[in-house]
Amino acid sequence: MTQRTVAVVNLNLLEQNVRNIRSRLNDGVEIMAVLKGDGYGHGEKGIYPTLKKCGVERYAVAVWEEGASLRNAGAVEPILLLGDTCDGQLENLIKYNLTPTIFSVDTAEKLNLLAKWSGIVQPVNIKIDTGMSRIGFASDDKSIEQIKQIDSMSNLEITGAFTHFSRADENDGISATEQFKLYLDMIEKIEAEGIEIPQKHVANSPAILLRPETQLDAVRAGDILYGLCPIDEQDWKNENLRQIISWYTYVVMVKEVPTGTEIGYGGTYVTKRPTKVATIPVGFADGYSRRLSNIGKVMINGKEAPIIGRICMDQFMVDVTDINDVRRGDTVTLLDENLSVLWMADLLDTNVDEIVCGISKRVPRIYE
Numbered sequence: 001m002t003q004r005t006v007a008v009v010n011l012n013l014l015e016q017n018v019r020n021i022r023s024r025l026n027d028g029v030e031i032m033a034v035l036k037g038d039g040y041g042h043g044e045k046g047i048y049p050t051l052k053k054c055g056v057e058r059y060a061v062a063v064w065e066e067g068a069s070l071r072n073a074g075a076v077e078p079i080l081l082l083g084d085t086c087d088g089q090l091e092n093l094i095k096y097n098l099t100p101t102i103f104s105v106d107t108a109e110k111l112n113l114l115a116k117w118s119g120i121v122q123p124v125n126i127k128i129d130t131g132m133s134r135i136g137f138a139s140d141d142k143s144i145e146q147i148k149q150i151d152s153m154s155n156l157e158i159t160g161a162f163t164h165f166s167r168a169d170e171n172d173g174i175s176a177t178e179q180f181k182l183y184l185d186m187i188e189k190i191e192a193e194g195i196e197i198p199q200k201h202v203a204n205s206p207a208i209l210l211r212p213e214t215q216l217d218a219v220r221a222g223d224i225l226y227g228l229c230p231i232d233e234q235d236w237k238n239e240n241l242r243q244i245i246s247w248y249t250y251v252v253m254v255k256e257v258p259t260g261t262e263i264g265y266g267g268t269y270v271t272k273r274p275t276k277v278a279t280i281p282v283g284f285a286d287g288y289s290r291r292l293s294n295i296g297k298v299m300i301n302g303k304e305a306p307i308i309g310r311i312c313m314d315q316f317m318v319d320v321t322d323i324n325d326v327r328r329g330d331t332v333t334l335l336d337e338n339l340s341v342l343w344m345a346d347l348l349d350t351n352v353d354e355i356v357c358g359i360s361k362r363v364p365r366i367y368e
Contacts, residue, residue: 034222036062041356115155160199264309
């Protein structure tokens with residue numbers, strides 16, 4: 001190790017995942033790579049060149065700042081903002097040529113005025129709420145009238161409309177099927193009013209894997225780009241999508257302590273035998289969850305070392321009594337395909353996204 005800690009992103013595996021996703025799609029269906037949360041913690045600037053080389057047609061992020069960062073990395077493709085932009089920052093949509101999600105007439109009117117002042121026609125996507133109960137126009141006739149108002153605005157152009165599945169990962173597909181039907185019904189009513197919707201997209205990562213009928217014009221690939229599991233774990237094993245991130249650090253110090261020694265803040269672990277304790281220079285300020293205290297493990301010299309005591313802000317301790325010849329400088333694996341993101345998410349009773357998005361900016365990303 002030449003650095004305190006690094007997260008290594010495997011770009012070859014990213015390419016493999018893109019090819020895997022594309023092989024599932026009907027002819028003409030575009031991939032919209034979802035890079036929100038700084039590329040799910042992988043670093044959007046670091047992975048964009050590979051996605052571009054793979055021919056990814058368009059991108060989606062959550063907030064305008066992520067879109068601006070992607071533009072500054074050289075992206076020229078369409079970039080959709082999946083979340084809201086506050087009124088005081090709408091001008092940044094124009095500045096960085098970003099496509100906002102629109103779900104109110106009020107926001108559309110403000111954006112239309114800004115676009116008129118700037119002398120442009122601003123592209124927008126319409127969000128339809130079919131069951132997520134988050135943002136979006138309700139699936140009703142009142143919303144049709146509101147969307148007609150937006151379509152009539154002189155300096156806005158509706159370039160797409162989408163919805164978001166809340167339960168696409170469920171094998172019975174009942175909820176996703178109902179949401180898909182509501183979406184298609186709304187699109188039919190919108191188009192019956194003479195409003196053109198050039199691009200329709202609803203399929204997220206689990207839908208790409210389980211619901212091919214929902215592909216439409218584009219699919220939004222998030223988790224599966226990064227090899228992160230969005231479906232039942234047993235089914236996931238057969239999908240051949242590979243985790244692209246690994247996380248490493250090193251052993252700082254090894255010491256021997258007697259039976260009955262308290263380890264770490266609060267003395268939450270007490271040694272039950274003479275113990276070799278290795279200190280690791282990573283903590284919750286790096287995104288290594290404090291909830292891993294006394295339950296997590298790392299790999300050192302090919303063997304598991306259990307975490308003992310509480311994870312500190314910048315350090316934690318592991319038991320290396322049963323691992324021969326552990327020394328300062330030995331590489332410590334925090335995450336890889338064996339100590340997987342999915343394993344850690346299950347251990348912490350959370351989802352895979354929280355794990356990778358939680359790896360802090362203090363951890364350099366290396367691209368190989």
